Amino acid sequence: MLLLAVRHLHIYFRSKAIVKNIEFTIRQGEWFTLIGESGSGKSITAFAIGGLLPKEMSIAAGQILFDNKDITYLSNKEFQKLRGKEISYVFQDYQSSFTPFMKIGKQMDEMIQAHCSLTKKERREIAFQALEDVQLPAKRVYDSYPFQLSGGQLQRASIAMAIMLNPKLLIADEPTTALDSITAAHVLEVIANIKEKINCAVLFITHDLRQAKKYSNTIAVMKQGEIVETGTKESIIHRPCHPYTKLLLSAVPTINRFSSSTELDLILK
């Protein structure tokens, strides 16, 4: 079933087009990866879906359908109901995704309160469950301040917060960029597990093809505000059509690439 459909989306910054004629669809439970270089408009597209575009930017044309509803021009109040409950976000910068002087638990509690009317005990249970889902020691993290957790823990806590209310769409905007590669792999695995558990769709944004390869169902390649190629993971990786996709694929460093000693020597020099 179709969950999200973006049709002919144009986004302008003042009079300059920064996203041009973007079109893609995400099915329920699908892992959709948007890949592209910095400044190619990936994050802006993600922001537009949640109605989070900065004041200077606007949707000039096109349509965003979420769950068979047109959400392109919802009011702020209607978006407020959607965000966190139906569509939730995980960002790159885990250090500042929690308010520094509030305990993690308090912030999770506040978010549940904003969307559902539950008793204190029920809210606590939901938060604990979410923290356990991301493999964190629930009780300790719940009573911790953000600065008491490590980077990977914080990012997982922000994932816990994002999936707490079983959203239909999780938008992960380069969630692993600021993490080292081992922690990053762990965080990705956590997202994949949760996706299976609550059966949400994931819109995964990255510029790293290695991460796109592992879990994606569908990959869309973005360049300078346009999607140049969309396809299943297999077709993109094994049969890239667009020259830019080929370029991206060849940029992935592999161990094999350095197998010839001359090349290694060149790099070491």
Added chain:
Amino acid sequence: MKIIKQTNWMQSRTFPLVLFVSYLLAIVAASLFTPHDPLEINMNDRLLEPSMEHLFGTDHLGRDLFSRILTGGQVTVGTGLLVLIIVLLIGVPLGMLSGFIGGRFDRYFMRIIDAFLAFPDFILAIVLSGILGPGMLNLILAIVVAKWGSYARLVRSTVLSEKEKDYVLMAVVNGLSTFQIIRKHLLPHVVGNVFVLATLDLGKIILMIASLSYIGLGAQPPTPEWGAMLNEGKPFFHSSPHLMVIPGIAIMCTVLISNVVGDILRDRFDVKG
């Protein structure tokens, strides 16, 4: 962590604050324990020297100076606190709003504040209370108008830098309302700075109230106000200097304490500038 807390409790942020607030409360509460009626005129006991019966002596109408100082403390310091509270209630929300909304509203709002802050606050207060006429209410109004701008500006600048941070975006993304974000995620950032500025300012405000009352614009006789008492004692300075010296010392002590505590708090809260 606990040990550090215990040994350094005098160096904590709250200690000087608690001490200061209790000092202010003591001043305000002391007026309940006046040994004589501060307004009772007794022409037989005019201009008495300090004695056991009249600790600070009596003034030119035979009123007990000690009782008048205590009651005057309530008037002067109490009014100062009232002014400060009104200023905070106006300045802080307006500053937050201006910083959070930003854009054109913020630009116009800041020009208005610039206009208020362009005049030295003392002169602005004197001019305003001169226009409005003498009286405590007008005095309060005049000082509030002269003072609110600096708080709005301080709060606005803090909010302006904080609202760009990702945790505010995160709060928006999580579906919290604007009011909630301002109150729970931004307000605590401002509290420290505002406390420091308010403590330093209280001395200035008390000095302002006393000065304006001294030149006859504030408290009217027979209200015992420290500044007004200075003025009343002026003709008798040669024969009975205590009529001016004692209210003067009272004003000095309060202003000095406010400044010292404000300085300490500024260091502890690490406020720049």
